Amino acid sequence: MFRGEYSHSIDSKGRLIIPSKLRTALGDAFVLTKGLDGCLMAYATEEWEEFETKLNELPLTNKNARKLVRHFLGGAADAETDSQGRVLIPTNLREYSGLTKDAVLLGMGNRIEIWSKEKYETEGTYEDMDEVASALEDMGLSI
Numbered sequence: 001m002f003r004g005e006y007s008h009s010i011d012s013k014g015r016l017i018i019p020s021k022l023r024t025a026l027g028d029a030f031v032l033t034k035g036l037d038g039c040l041m042a043y044a045t046e047e048w049e050e051f052e053t054k055l056n057e058l059p060l061t062n063k064n065a066r067k068l069v070r071h072f073l074g075g076a077a078d079a080e081t082d083s084q085g086r087v088l089i090p091t092n093l094r095e096y097s098g099l100t101k102d103a104v105l106l107g108m109g110n111r112i113e114i115w116s117k118e119k120y121e122t123e124g125t126y127e128d129m130d131e132v133a134s135a136l137e138d139m140g141l142s143i
Contacts, residue, residue: 001025002107007117009102014094015086016103018042022112023085032093032114034075037123040089040097040114042079047110089114 006019018026031048035041043051055072058065077090089099102117115123 001109002112003109004107006105007102008105010089010094010099011086013088014091015082015088016099016105016114017084017086018081018112019105020085022105022107023081026112029078029080032077032079032087032089033072034093034096035113038097038115038119040093040099041108042112042114043110048076 002022002025004019004021006022008017008019010016026042026044030045031043033041033043052073055069058069060066075093075096077093079087079089081087094100097114098116098119099114100116104115104117104120106113106115
């Protein structure tokens with residue numbers, strides 16, 4: 001299980017250090033993909049396989065399902081850490097997420113979100129948490 005917030009820089013070659021606490025659960029080889037809200041998501045291989053199975057079960061005749069599958073599977077890349085715990089983030093994923101220099105990594109339970117620091121500071125605000133909490137009650141989650 002992933003949790004916590006970490007900040008790291010991306011080097012000139014597009015490599016990002018995965019913090020050791022996250023790397024332990026993630027493993028040396030994992031999957032990076034486009035996330036929602038402009039971030040990237042990293043999945044341990046086993047968790048990715050479960051997610052991919054669910055995506056492949058979506059009906060091909062549903063346009064929104066095709067878009068979702070295209071987004072996640074088409075944007076996915078196999079990744080692995082080097083001996084220093086760094087991962088090379090493919091150019092297309094760096095461009096999608098706006099990752100250039102500083103990154104924020106968030107442990108999100110079954111996955112890691114990777115944000116450009118600039119985007120996280122504008123998109124990841126918590127000003128509307130009361131509204132969010134109220135909406136989640138409609139989905140059966142009470143705090």
